Amino acid sequence: AIDPARLWDSILDTARIGGTAKGGIKRLTLTELDAEVRRWFIAACEAAGCAVTIDDMGNIFARRPGKDNGLPPIAIGSHLDTQPTGGKFDGIIGVLSGLELLRTLQDAGYETTHPIEVINWTNEEGSRFAPAMLSSGVFAGKFTKDWAYAREDRDGIRFGDALRDIGFIGDEACGAHPLAAHFELHIEQGPILEAEAKTIGVVTGVQGMRWYEVTVTGVDSHAGSTPMYLRQDALVATARMIEVVQQIALEHAPNAVGTVGLIEARPNSRNVIPGETFFTVDFRDPDDSVLSAMEQKLTERLATVAASSGVAADLTCIWNSPAVHFDADCVTAVRAAAVQAGFPHRDIISGAGHDSAYVASVAPTTMIFVPCAGGISHNEIESAEPGDVAAGATVLLQAVLAMDAK
Amino acid sequence: AIDPARLWDSILDTARIGGTAKGGIKRLTLTELDAEVRRWFIAACEAAGCAVTIDDMGNIFARRPGKDNGLPPIAIGSHLDTQPTGGKFDGIIGVLSGLELLRTLQDAGYETTHPIEVINWTNEEGSRFAPAMLSSGVFAGKFTKDWAYAREDRDGIRFGDALRDIGFIGDEACGAHPLAAHFELHIEQGPILEAEAKTIGVVTGVQGMRWYEVTVTGVDSHAGSTPMYLRQDALVATARMIEVVQQIALEHAPNAVGTVGLIEARPNSRNVIPGETFFTVDFRDPDDSVLSAMEQKLTERLATVAASSGVAADLTCIWNSPAVHFDADCVTAVRAAAVQAGFPHRDIISGAGHDSAYVASVAPTTMIFVPCAGGISHNEIESAEPGDVAAGATVLLQAVLAMDAK
Ligand SMILES: NC(=O)NCCC(=O)O
Numbered sequence: 001a002i003d004p005a006r007l008w009d010s011i012l013d014t015a016r017i018g019g020t021a022k023g024g025i026k027r028l029t030l031t032e033l034d035a036e037v038r039r040w041f042i043a044a045c046e047a048a049g050c051a052v053t054i055d056d057m058g059n060i061f062a063r064r065p066g067k068d069n070g071l072p073p074i075a076i077g078s079h080l081d082t083q084p085t086g087g088k089f090d091g092i093i094g095v096l097s098g099l100e101l102l103r104t105l106q107d108a109g110y111e112t113t114h115p116i117e118v119i120n121w122t123n124e125e126g127s128r129f130a131p132a133m134l135s136s137g138v139f140a141g142k143f144t145k146d147w148a149y150a151r152e153d154r155d156g157i158r159f160g161d162a163l164r165d166i167g168f169i170g171d172e173a174c175g176a177h178p179l180a181a182h183f184e185l186h187i188e189q190g191p192i193l194e195a196e197a198k199t200i201g202v203v204t205g206v207q208g209m210r211w212y213e214v215t216v217t218g219v220d221s222h223a224g225s226t227p228m229y230l231r232q233d234a235l236v237a238t239a240r241m242i243e244v245v246q247q248i249a250l251e252h253a254p255n256a257v258g259t260v261g262l263i264e265a266r267p268n269s270r271n272v273i274p275g276e277t278f279f280t281v282d283f284r285d286p287d288d289s290v291l292s293a294m295e296q297k298l299t300e301r302l303a304t305v306a307a308s309s310g311v312a313a314d315l316t317c318i319w320n321s322p323a324v325h326f327d328a329d330c331v332t333a334v335r336a337a338a339v340q341a342g343f344p345h346r347d348i349i350s351g352a353g354h355d356s357a358y359v360a361s362v363a364p365t366t367m368i369f370v371p372c373a374g375g376i377s378h379n380e381i382e383s384a385e386p387g388d389v390a391a392g393a394t395v396l397l398q399a400v401l402a403m404d405a406k
Numbered sequence: 407a408i409d410p411a412r413l414w415d416s417i418l419d420t421a422r423i424g425g426t427a428k429g430g431i432k433r434l435t436l437t438e439l440d441a442e443v444r445r446w447f448i449a450a451c452e453a454a455g456c457a458v459t460i461d462d463m464g465n466i467f468a469r470r471p472g473k474d475n476g477l478p479p480i481a482i483g484s485h486l487d488t489q490p491t492g493g494k495f496d497g498i499i500g501v502l503s504g505l506e507l508l509r510t511l512q513d514a515g516y517e518t519t520h521p522i523e524v525i526n527w528t529n530e531e532g533s534r535f536a537p538a539m540l541s542s543g544v545f546a547g548k549f550t551k552d553w554a555y556a557r558e559d560r561d562g563i564r565f566g567d568a569l570r571d572i573g574f575i576g577d578e579a580c581g582a583h584p585l586a587a588h589f590e591l592h593i594e595q596g597p598i599l600e601a602e603a604k605t606i607g608v609v610t611g612v613q614g615m616r617w618y619e620v621t622v623t624g625v626d627s628h629a630g631s632t633p634m635y636l637r638q639d640a641l642v643a644t645a646r647m648i649e650v651v652q653q654i655a656l657e658h659a660p661n662a663v664g665t666v667g668l669i670e671a672r673p674n675s676r677n678v679i680p681g682e683t684f685f686t687v688d689f690r691d692p693d694d695s696v697l698s699a700m701e702q703k704l705t706e707r708l709a710t711v712a713a714s715s716g717v718a719a720d721l722t723c724i725w726n727s728p729a730v731h732f733d734a735d736c737v738t739a740v741r742a743a744a745v746q747a748g749f750p751h752r753d754i755i756s757g758a759g760h761d762s763a764y765v766a767s768v769a770p771t772t773m774i775f776v777p778c779a780g781g782i783s784h785n786e787i788e789s790a791e792p793g794d795v796a797a798g799a800t801v802l803l804q805a806v807l808a809m810d811a812k
Pocket residue numbers: 090124125126132133189351352353354628629630677
């Protein structure tokens with residue numbers, strides 16, 4: 001059995017790395033803080049008897065040998081990077097429950113048949129470098145390494161350069177690494193489990209998601225001396241486009257969501273009519289055909305708003321992650337573990353993207369959700385109960401052992 | 407008579423300091439580039455026989471003695487700072503035509519009765535540190551020096567610290583400096599003179615302007631897993647508020663203008679519903695009572711949008727610069743100079759704010775406008791014809807000599 005107190009201590013311990021005044025974490029991918037938590041993680045895994053390897057996307061693999069080391073490992077993976085105003089749980093409990101599992105096996109002197117591997121995936125959040133799940137995506141062959149290396153943050157720093165600068169370009173070629181299975185424990189990040197008083201979400205899949213970038217071009221001009229009728233105000237047009245995104249999502253209620261999370265105006269000066277804006281759109285729905293309908297509406301309506309607002313708009317889809325259905329055997333193992341432990345549970349589809357969504361295309365994969373307070377995530381006040389996290393780690397351990405015994 | 411080629415050369419010469427690829431200038435106030443153009447200006451004025459003094463707001467006064475140095479000087483003032491995407495003319499021709507006038511008087515060995523002073527006012531643009539016309543405002547007693555020093559840019563750097571860091575806190579107390587008159591040559595920054603084929607705008611006043619800051623508070627949350635009905639999206643609310651600003655201005659057509667020039671979203675991450683935004687509002691109208699009506703609408707409608715969007719909005723008026731009427735004698739001198747030189751001219755009210763608007767409350771003041779292409783300003787493509795700039799400088803010289811002779 002796992003040690004709930006030790007797991008909780010690890011969570012609080014790493015939460016100091018990038019910890020914020022409001023109790024959250026700001027630990028953006030490939031920053032010095034990310035490097036610090038990576039070093040902590042490697043040392044902890046080595047202390048638990050693992051050999052650590054790193055691939056050329058900075059993904060970290062900590063392997064505990066099994067009886068048959070010719071078998072591919074059963075993996076437990078998630079991420080230690082956070083949003084700019086992130087919480088202490090998103091991704092982190094997935095990695096640290098893997099570490100807790102390693103420690104539990106070591107303490108018990110338990111020998112698995114397969115090797116067991118705990119993985120820290122690089123840049124799951126996609127906040128600094130779009131898209132999300134970048135390195136599990138390269139691992140699964142969705143993106144090339146070169147494409148990933150060329151991704152730029154909003155300051156124009158390339159992913160490959162940032163990875164080199166923190167010293168985490170490993171020797172192994174990303175993807176050259178078969179897995180027998182992949183499990184991921186995560187907070188739900190939504191309101192369903194809490195509302196229904198369930199401890200465990202048996203995750204059957206991940207909804208589809210598409211990301212867009214929009215550049216709106218008007219004309220910079222003086223805010224005081226340019227009459228209203230002569231303006232080509234990129235920000236007024238953008239305001240109307242933000243309303244369009246909101247409306248499209250509402251038209252596909254109750255499942256679809258649509259968000260403008262990032263906006264920049266240029267020159268961003270109080271007395272200058274903005275001549276250019278850049279903003280992003282995030283659309284999600286469990287049904288890819290709904291996403292296609294939403295995309296078509298977006299294309300048409302942004303063009304209409306641009307024309308009526310006297311500006312030009314350039315819309316690009318930069319990421320399309322289709323809906324994912326998890327492996328039936330893995331899902332069954334998680335459900336059985338929840339039943340056996342007597343935890344209230346339900347099947348659930350993930351609203352958030354996860355590394356497991358990509359890994360699912362190259363290895364049998366599923367996830368385990370536990371509730372978070374108010375369903376709030378990507379927020380410094382993100383909160384989960386120690387008992388729920390421990391329940392999730394218990395289900396994780398039992399599901400892994402069940403797969404190992406198959 | 408002034409030397410049009412020498413004036414134009416000075417414009418092109420200083421345009422290299424902070425010059426941009428698109429042919430504009432990025433020379434934000436109190437940056438190292440601002441310091442560089444200040445040093446250029448001081449050297450040029452000293453070479454033209456002036457004594458230079460600096461006050462504790464960094465305003466630079468270059469004085470050419472007159473016959474009666476007990477009289478207060480007749481001043482020619484404007485600014486050398488620019489917007490982030492500024493042009494080569496806004497403010498700059500006001501200072502450099504003053505320099506050209508000094509050189510012309512020196513070459514001719516002409517002795518004025520009053521001393522003549524050319525002034526470079528600090529932070530006219532108000533882009534880095536709000537509000538605009540900050541240092542002419544302290545000069546005129548509208549703001550205290552302490553209040554001005556405490557103004558912060560968007561990185562939290564204080565005006566007083568930035569002024570010290572570029573080495574331009576002078577010995578003279580700002581304001582302890584009587585002026586017999588103040589003239590300012592400027593591009594119109596609007597479309598009227600060009601549309602009517604007038605070379606000279608005889609500026610009779612400046613419209614009223616008010617600046618506001620708005621902070622909208624919602625709740626950061628996950629863009630994928632937070633259902634639409636649970637969101638408190640600060641950016642969606644802000645989009646509606648931007649539309650409100652636009653509508654209020656249109657309701658007071660044709661004179662009123664309203665602009666949201668600066669916006670920031672937090673945490674500004676593609677997959678996070680923005681929990682907070684900050685944006686600015688710039689309202690202008692020649693009639694202060696219209697501005698009061700606009701302000702009341704803004705207050706009411708932002709509250710309505712906030713309530714219906716599930717967010718809180720905090721609106722603060724940070725600047726109120728009432729409409730200004732320039733001195734009748736100065737205006738008459740400018741109009742007479744335009745007539746005498748045979749330049750097509752018309753009376754005009756300034757849509758932009760200028761240092762002259764504040765100086766007008768402590769000294770007889772007016773301005774001279776010349777056309778700019780398409781009325782476009784606060785844009786790197788801002789453009790003015792050498793002949794028009796020379797015409798403006800000619801009118802400036804004649805108006806100054808007329809006031810000196812009174
Ligand atoms: N789990 C999680 O928050 N992932 C970030 C990617 C996304 O869903 O936006």
